[in-house]
Amino acid sequence: MTKKFNFDVTATDGRARTGVISTPRGEIRTPAFMPVGTAATVKAMLPESVRATGADILLGNTYHLMLRPTAERIARLGGLHRFMNWDRPILTDSGGFQVMSLAGLRKLTEEGVTFKSHIDGSRHALTPERSMEIQALLGSDIVMAFDECTPFPSDEATARRSMELSMRWARRSREAFGDRPGHALFGIQQGSVYRDQRQESADKLREIGFDGYAIGGLAVGEGQATMFEVLEYAPAMLPEDRPRYLMGVGKPDDIVGAVERGIDMMDCVLPSRSGRTGQAFTRFGVVNIRNARHQDDPRPLDEHCTCPACRNYSRAYLHHVNRAQEIIASMLLTWHNLHYFQELMQGLRDAIAEGRLAAFVSDFHARRAEGDI
Numbered sequence: 001m002t003k004k005f006n007f008d009v010t011a012t013d014g015r016a017r018t019g020v021i022s023t024p025r026g027e028i029r030t031p032a033f034m035p036v037g038t039a040a041t042v043k044a045m046l047p048e049s050v051r052a053t054g055a056d057i058l059l060g061n062t063y064h065l066m067l068r069p070t071a072e073r074i075a076r077l078g079g080l081h082r083f084m085n086w087d088r089p090i091l092t093d094s095g096g097f098q099v100m101s102l103a104g105l106r107k108l109t110e111e112g113v114t115f116k117s118h119i120d121g122s123r124h125a126l127t128p129e130r131s132m133e134i135q136a137l138l139g140s141d142i143v144m145a146f147d148e149c150t151p152f153p154s155d156e157a158t159a160r161r162s163m164e165l166s167m168r169w170a171r172r173s174r175e176a177f178g179d180r181p182g183h184a185l186f187g188i189q190q191g192s193v194y195r196d197q198r199q200e201s202a203d204k205l206r207e208i209g210f211d212g213y214a215i216g217g218l219a220v221g222e223g224q225a226t227m228f229e230v231l232e233y234a235p236a237m238l239p240e241d242r243p244r245y246l247m248g249v250g251k252p253d254d255i256v257g258a259v260e261r262g263i264d265m266m267d268c269v270l271p272s273r274s275g276r277t278g279q280a281f282t283r284f285g286v287v288n289i290r291n292a293r294h295q296d297d298p299r300p301l302d303e304h305c306t307c308p309a310c311r312n313y314s315r316a317y318l319h320h321v322n323r324a325q326e327i328i329a330s331m332l333l334t335w336h337n338l339h340y341f342q343e344l345m346q347g348l349r350d351a352i353a354e355g356r357l358a359a360f361v362s363d364f365h366a367r368r369a370e371g372d373i
């Protein structure tokens with residue numbers, strides 16, 4: 001890896017900005033949405049189809065891949081990019097969040113976490129050092145520091161203990177990551193909904209020094225209003241010349257609100273997961289294709305959409321294959337949703353570059369009906 005990792009801000013509109021993250025495996029246009037490829041696949045999608053939706057980067061998960069097929073096996077087979085046939089950038093989450101949300105019999109100490117696999121009950125350990133080793137074996141381009149996602153709600157003392165542990169783990173992550181040209185390590189801010197703790201966390205991460213900075217501990221049940229309250233101040237606490245990544249977000253209106261508040265990168269299972277359940281996101285709101293009212297409807301999901309589902313299939317067909325639990329239902333709705341999310345990102349990038357973000361946002365909200373359409 002000769003080429004460097006770099007981030008250039010290219011335009012701003014209020015607190016929002018557009019930029020380009022340069023990596024040896026390609027460029028990432030920001031604000032960027034990362035489809036989630038948890039088990040080395042974006043479910044129901046071929047990698048070339050994911051690329052066709054406009055994605056520049058995918059997210060993978062340390063937790064899932066360490067359990068199955070193991071990071072060592074993926075390394076022996078040439079690394080995660082080769083393994084899953086995606087040659088563009090990959091960001092991998094560091095595992096702590098998934099342990100707390102998926103694994104059994106967890107034990108958390110200063111050293112790290114031990115847990116039982118949700119797949120076969122085998123026992124495993126994750127520490128900052130082991131997480132860095134796994135992410136290096138996978139060959140991911142953007143590595144996340146090993147942290148604890150503070151549960152919500154947490155009282156101030158609990159949140160502080162959690163944040164301070166994550167900051168000690170951030171330093172251990174930085175030291176274990178070492179110097180890997182062309183690869184980036186992102187720190188993760190914690191501090192729950194407490195402004196002073198968010199500031200202390202940001203200051204500590206700056207002192208350690210990272211290639212990018214994530215806002216963790218959100219999208220954990222606090223609700224959009226509380227999340228936006230934190231996003232009123234948290235992004236500006238992080239270096240403005242580095243990418244700011246809001247983890248786990250979100251619904252289209254979460255994404256728009258986060259970009260307005262200075263966020264550059266996001267990821268969420270929503271477009272793929274909800275596609276498999278029959279939910280289609282459109283500029284007018286959410287279509288639940290399982291609803292009987294679609295069974296005779298010859299129109300596409302969204303006549304303005306250029307994705308394969310909207311170009312070639314009727315709502316009646318999508319209703320039928322969803323009801324019949326046909327595999328193509330997951331394929332077409334996932335493709336449509338990922339296409340819609342990437343179109344939304346392109347719309348945001350264009351609006352920021354042309355200084356018309358406020359108009360874009362009010363038009364975005366005006367079009368959308370509440371509830372299913």
Ligand SMILES: Nc1nc(=O)c2cc3nc(NCCN4CCCCC4)[nH]c3cc2[nH]1
Binds near residue numbers: 188215248249
């Ligand atoms: N390393 C790490 N640290 C975090 O604080 C974190 C915080 C997060 N918050 C979320 N929220 C995901 C919400 N998602 C919404 C759609 C349905 C499934 C859950 N994902 C996260 C991932 C995270 N990863």
